[in-house]
Structures are given as structure tokens and as C-alpha cells.
Amino acid sequence: MTSLAFLLPIALGMGLCGLAAFFWALKRGQFSDLDGAAARILIDDEEDIHP
Template identity: 80%
Template structure:
């Protein structure tokens, strides 16, 4: 029973930390252009490799 008294607040604290981190990333615009990031990997930059 003593273990639960420690683990439950720790689990709730980590969950809250994850939720706050998600909202922070959302506010900073990390999820704005998901399609552009997926398409950039397909672009072949030949001029960068020629040097």
C-alpha cells in the first residue's frame, strides 16, 4: 500500500508534465506544417552533393 502512495502521485505528475509539454509544443507551432516536413524528405538536392 505504501508503494501506491508514492507511485500514483508520480504517475499523475509525469502525465501532467507530458500534457504541459504537448501544449507547449502546440503553442510554439511544432505541428503546423506536417505535410511539408513529409514532402521535404523526397526532394533531391543534387547541387548540394556536387560540391
Template identity: 75%
Template sequence: MTSLLFLIPIALGMGLLGLAAFLWSVRSGQFEDLDGAGARVLFDDGHPLPVPASQPAKEKHCD
């Protein structure tokens, strides 16, 4: 029973800390654009990146 005297305040404190973190993230706009990142991946331009000069280009071999 004495362990409950320590565990209940710790659990309540962790719950309040989680609630505070959630409210901070809502107020700072973390949940404003939930679909934007997924749409940016789908509608990416798709241009291949240029090969840097330090790396040799891959050669195509026909067998």
C-alpha cells in the same frame, strides 16, 4: 499499500508534465507543418555537392 501513496502522486505528476509538454509543443507550432519535411526530401534539387579541394577526385578505372 503504502507504496501506492508514493506511486499515485508520481504517476499523476508525470502525466501532468507530459500534458504540459504536449500543450507547449502545440502552442509553439511544432505540429503546424507535418508534411513539409517529407515533401522537401522528395522535391530536393538533386545537384551533387562539389568536391572540396582537400579531397582528391575519384578516378574511373575501366577493366
């Protein structure tokens, strides 16, 4: 029972840290262009193939 009283606040604290990190990344614009990264893989860079 004492381990539950010890681990529960730690788990809640880690969850709050993860939520804070998500909102920080959202505020910094990390998720603003989700389609650009998906389309970037399809662009053929011919300059890199022939040096």
C-alpha cells in the same frame, strides 16, 4: 500499499508534465506544418551530390 500511495502521485505528475509539454509545443507551432517535413524527403538536392 505504501508504494502505491507513493507512485500514483508521481505517475500523475509525470502525465501532467507531458500534457503541459504537448500543449506548449502546440502553442509554439511545432505541429503547424506536418506535410512539409514529409515532402522534404522527396526533394532531390543536386548541389550536395556534385561539390
